[in-house]
Amino acid sequence: MDAQTCLKKLEYVGVLAFATVDENGAPQIRNISAIHYEPEAMYFFTAKGKAFCKELMADGRVQVLGYTKYKEMIRLSAKAVPSPETEQRTRIDTIFEEQPYLANVYPGDTRYLAGIVFEITDAEIEYFNLGVNPIFREKYIIGNGQITFKGYTITDACIGCGKCAKDCPQRCIVSGKPYQIQQEHCLHCGNCYAVCPTHAVEKRG
Numbered sequence: 345m346d347a348q349t350c351l352k353k354l355e356y357v358g359v360l361a362f363a364t365v366d367e368n369g370a371p372q373i374r375n376i377s378a379i380h381y382e383p384e385a386m387y388f389f390t391a392k393g394k395a396f397c398k399e400l401m402a403d404g405r406v407q408v409l410g411y412t413k414y415k416e417m418i419r420l421s422a423k424a425v426p427s428p429e430t431e432q433r434t435r436i437d438t439i440f441e442e443q444p445y446l447a448n449v450y451p452g453d454t455r456y457l458a459g460i461v462f463e464i465t466d467a468e469i470e471y472f473n474l475g476v477n478p479i480f481r482e483k484y485i486i487g488n489g490q491i492t493f494k495g496y497t498i499t500d501a502c503i504g505c506g507k508c509a510k511d512c513p514q515r516c517i518v519s520g521k522p523y524q525i526q527q528e529h530c531l532h533c534g535n536c537y538a539v540c541p542t543h544a545v546e547k548r549g
């Protein structure tokens with residue numbers, strides 16, 4: 345898997361969930377299909393009058409989530425910015441050509457007055473496949489995106505008792521000094537953290 349394949353998969357999914365936070369700190373989420381994809385970028389259309397646009401303008405942070413029929417979750421964490429003014433018209437036209445239904449929603453030139461295109465060129469992409477055994481997760485970036493680490497890790501306080509490995513639902517802890525978590529197969533369920541007698545398991549992030 346890689347970032348480009350993740351974007352392709354999102355394109356096949358078609359309708360994605362976009363999450364932001366509003367001015368009161370409350371989560372806001374909506375589905376968007378007015379999206380144009382490039383190998384390392386995503387462009388999406390919304391209306392300038394929508395709260396979504398206001399939230400993007402105020403902060404820009406957005407999470408984009410898609411889920412395939414093969415139980416693959418793909419999540420982008422990114423900052424969205426408006427495409428340059430000089431590119432707005434072309435970007436809008438590209439998205440409307442690829443998504444003909446939009447011409448019913450914003451007929452004629454109303455699209456240019458109402459619409460705005462945002463772009464995502466820097467992002468962290470999380471791929472999480474629950475349809476394979478063991479489960480598989482990995483992170484990638486596009487542009488200047490940053491990888492953040494989550495889940496758990498085992499420190500030198502490990503005494504090798506094996507309790508964590510026994511209670512790991514994915515059997516992804518291997519023995520050693522210290523024991524080690526295979527991060528690509530970890531659910532982040534926290535069982536190892538809960539059962540370790542020496543608190544050798546630490547949370548990441």
Ligand code: SF4
Binds near residue numbers: 503539545
């Ligand atoms: S439960 Fe804790 S001490 Fe025991 S093997 Fe796992 S990490 Fe090491």
Ligand code: SF4
Binds near residue numbers: 517529
């Ligand atoms: S968090 Fe859960 S899946 Fe991951 S290593 Fe610990 S017990 Fe296993």
